[in-house]
Amino acid sequence: MRIGRLQASPPLETMRHSPWNAVSSLVDPGRLQHSGRGRNRGSRSVLSKQHGNPGPASEQLLWSWSYASSQPGAGRAAIKARGHLITDNDSDGDGRYEILGISGRRNGIRITGLVSAGTAIPGNVDPLTGIGYSVDNQIKPASNDKQIGQLRSKGIGFSLADGSYSNIFYASFLSPAIYLDFHTQSPFPAGLVEPNTETAIHFQAEIIGCHF
Secondary structure, eight states: OOSSOOOOOOOOOOOOOOGGGSOOTTOOGGGOEEOSOOOOOGGGOTTOOSSSOOHHHHTEEEEEEEEEESSOOTTOOOOEEEEEEEEESOOOTTSOEEEEEEEEEETTEEEEEEOOTTOOOTTOBOTTTOOBOOOOOEEOOOOSSTTSOSSOSSOEEEEETTSOEEEEEEETTSSSOEEEEEEEOTTOOSSSOTTOEEEEEEEEEEEEEEOO
């Protein structure tokens, strides 16, 4: 959900540097879960080469991402998640890249797949209209302007090995704007109804190289 479901919360703490964000030699991009989508508009490629076509693999960027809740809610455990993303290498006019694949863990549970852009995770729907809040799977590098989120209000959707789903997004419609994690579990009721939860998080992501 997007409007009228978040109660006032304490100020968020600053997320400390974590080993999560270090580039690991054990990263295996081959395990990233792909959406099967992509685009090829080489004119704005940040990894384009002077000679020849760099090929599909080198046209993809590898990102490190992480997020955590600052304070657990009543009866709710803290959230910690981290992993890697693969995006195309061709930003749009807003400087955003299309996410093609994701890997990582949320509270120790393995991420198994990226929810396709234009669709919603189960349960994340407006209970009045039954219309789902679709994801767009777009991301941009961090800005010096803290009012500009790396994600949009639709955000990223992914599935987990325990059968649950998460949609992380930048709630720009709130004041102040914050990142949220809307997490759904079976039987996937519509909206913010138990066992579904929505938690304020600190999110960060950075490009760490290219994906071969």
